[in-house]
């Protein structure tokens with residue numbers, strides 16, 4: 001943690017003086033090959049200084065074949081995904097480029113070819129726009145594919161987060177387009193532990209960078225609205241490490257569970273529905289049934305209220321092998337309970353989708369679904385939560401039930417609606433109430449009571465249920481489900497003209 005902060009601090013100090021991303025963060029991938037190499041900086045964290053690493057000790061030399069074996073395994077895994085993808089569909093531009101690289105290299109050499117564009121461009125593709133800074137073979141930029149040239153002059157760089165292996169930064173490309181830049185965190189736990197054990201920074205980098213390469217491969221192979229988009233990548237030398245990789249992806253905001261618990265139910269439901277649509281896709285993906293082995297909320301981000309998975313380096317398509325005579329082969333263990341799945345044709349049946357589903361239950365559904373849900377939907381939601389918690393349903397059936405909830409909330413009034421008291425409210429068209437706010441929960445606005453309602457009837461019922469409510473405004477905004485947002489008020493003295501808005505004042509309520 002301390003080291004992480006050092007990296008960030010050093011990065012921001014440097015950025016202040018130079019204004020370039022390269023100097024900013026020491027993100028691998030921003031040093032120009034062939035240009036003046038960055039001199040080791042006194043402020044740079046030790047983990048980044050390959051030239052200052054202690055010599056490889058005799059004790060670590062014997063362990064290097066082990067490190068090479070791990071690198072080899074990661075390479076093989078990426079190649080397997082690539083083959084599956086190639087069998088499945090014609091390749092996209094990024095993938096095509098990588099496949100061309102792979103074809104032309106010896107197998108062992110391929111680790112550094114993955115993701116790296118060749119010198120010459122595929123003639124069947126439009127000529128890339130090569131900027132002044134994109135003269136080396138490391139550069140490629142196409143209309144739809146970002147490369148090193150696109151991130152040379154990024155602005156507004158901000159540290160977003162880091163995990164065991166990677167560090168992620170937000171940056172603006174062309175002063176207009178925000179992206180996330182993901183690279184190996186040289187000061188992170190993964191690199192630090194590896195270098196401590198094996199003493200070889202370039203090899204440890206290679207091992208760690210395969211996580212990014214795998215993630216990029218999966219992002220390209222698995223195209224879904226709930227999987228973060230890969231915009232491109234950049235391979236460049238960084239200090240003494242060749243071919244460091246930076247993935248350029250869609251930008252999201254990290255998921256904060258505490259914050260989510262305070263958001264209106266409709267938004268929480270949206271996240272659960274997004275997640276279930278993702279799990280359905282993963283269960284039937286072109287690569288096979290994909291499981292997310294590391295399924296914590298921090299592996300997801302929100303993009304405009306939609307949940308997207310960002311961390312794919314722990315995704316797997318391997319289905320646990322089993323023998324029918326050994327039921328424990330298919331034991332799926334979680335902290336609070338275990339499940340034993342059937343063994344079918346030598347594989348634990350549905351293990352990948354069931355693992356995802358139970359994780360969705362324990363990290364998301366149980367917290368986000370029932371809590372302050374409309375009462376009319378409670379039976380259906382309780383059934384979803386119970387069935388996923390017991391793994392009674394598979395992914396398909398769970399999605400069907402969540403889609404049913406979605407249809408109900410978009411077609412029928414919410415739970416509040418019981419009977420109309422419309423005659424007890426005075427209706428004023430083209431009017432809003434500027435002040436007289438009070439707070440309620442769970443509001444779309446922290447200092448006011450802004451709730452989603454299906455109809456005026458429902459807004460009246462809400463107002464009747466709040467002791468402070470004397471009036472409300474039906475705004476011209478709506479939520480993602482199409483429900484209107486209504487602003488509840490303690491009075492109507494501050495009423496003003498407001499085109500498109502409707503105010504309702506409780507009869508008998510003070511208007512002045």
Ligand SMILES: Nc1ncnc2c1ncn2[C@@H]1O[C@H](COP(=O)(O)OP(=O)(O)OP(=O)(O)O)[C@@H](O)[C@H]1O
Pocket residue numbers: 160161162163164165166167168180228249250251252253254255294298299301310311312313
């Ligand atoms: N595209 C993105 N937009 C916004 N934030 C992101 C994005 N990608 C990742 N993050 C944030 O950066 C953090 C680290 O990214 P990531 O999970 O890929 O790294 P990691 O080293 O694999 O982490 P872990 O130890 O969880 O496996 C994430 O927890 C997330 O909060």
